[in-house]
Amino acid sequence: MTLEATHLLAAASGFLGMLMIYKFISPRVVPLWFPAYHALPWEKQIQVNEIFMAGSHSVVVCISSWVAYFTVEELKPTTLWYDCALTRHTSAFFWGYSIADLLLMICHPHFGDVYFLMHHVVSLIAGYLGMASISIPYYVNVFLMMELTNPFVNFRFMLKALGYPEKSLLFSCTGVLIFVTWWIARLGPIPIYAYHMAQLMSTGGFFKIELSMQLTSVLGYAFFTVLNLAWFRVIIKLFQREIRGLIQQGHSMAKRVQQETNSKKGG
Template sequence: MNPFNSTIEYLLSLPPPTILSQHILPWMVKNNFISSQCFIDNIHTAIYVAFFYQVCFLVANHIIFPPLAALTSTHNQKKLVNQSAVHFVSVIQTAIVLKLSIDCLLSEHYHARFAEPALRIFGVDEETMAIATFALGYFIWDIYISMVYSTFPFVIHAVVSTVVFCIGMKPYIQYYGCVFLMFELSNPFLNIRWFVMKYLTGSDDSKLTRWIQLINNLCLMTVFFLARIVWGWWQIANLAYDFWLVRHDPRFLPLGSSAILLGNLVLDILNVVWFTTMCKVAVKTIRGGAK
């Protein structure tokens, strides 16, 4: 087993800490804060995942990027190091969730397991729970890191995503976990763009650097549009239709379903706003109005 898969398996196999399993969770169950056994059985893994990403951030922040930032001409090297560490974690998270999600989507078992609307809404298996757990762990970490180093729209994105995947841990709509995580397909191009701009772009830009930027930016806009807008709006329509078909099932959660649809709608609108911004920057660049 390669180190990448070993890390995933290791995090999934860690037992819950005693204070969580014997004190915090029983207290939350007793006071009706949580009732789902699936959530109780897996929340510790999401917490471990959040800590794992924080360790990656600290390693990047204190070891990997300080010497690289020192080679640049930027005056605010501390800010560059912090932002570089955030993007470094994004690279790792994207690789993990895309591997888990694509493996799931390409699995015949996955499509057979969730063939009916009720199964897509209420069904769960080991693979979909692993995806939900890793996604929740990242977005828990993302709330903290966005509040410290990013802007308000990214905080909204992190909070909404955390709420959606918390509901998904019940389990609920786990079929759609890997479906909506296809949004992450645009992240590699976004991170490449950012690192090239911060570490390779300057007064002595080479022709190769400019071509890398151009090709990557075209790929970013294309994949962003297809994965986050075309795929995203299509899948939220599918999810809404599945909710409608199972609305009379006693397991149906009207409030949770409304929160999920509203949260996904907010994310889809944010994606349209961000794509519009990309287009405006691209037009300015073509016209020579922006570097």
């Protein structure tokens, strides 16, 4: 495992950059979109700032990892060693952010429960190994690609913290987008990941890489899979509720349009 100055710089940018977004940018940007921010209690403002920081990080990691997936030809399930600069620097940025968010979680325990704490600890390990190692970069990138869901998850959390109406169209749309992206980035890849990992093991290549990468690529992914399936139970209920809400809003809108049309004809 080798680390270069650019990897450490990416990690530092993830750590310091996200803390600056939390401390300085969010308190100035969020009120421009949602004036209700100023009326929130201090604890809620802190929560909104943390959510905005998490969402900002997830946009960067999501874009970078999916660009790597579609543009870097060497990112293949059979590739044992390849120094993918984009994946390693994205992992470094992710690692730096994870440290910052874990620090905030320690300072403000109400940010998350024990499951979020476990999630962050495993993320720290996976992020560091993805930054420091050149082994199985395809599988490292799959971990990062899960961030596709998080811009929508964090935006929904922020709307809820700001007291935005849960029956609004914006709220309903975020629920649908979470459901769709959860399938694309977290549930759909599970059998594909398992198949390619089994193939890698059957050829013996898997056992040539470092033990730390072996454990993380199997146990780490199994941990995230369990979490993703557990959270998906909540998302299904959310999706059903939002679809019903969108249908009701559609019926209400159609009814209003019909009433306006009839009133114009009557006039």
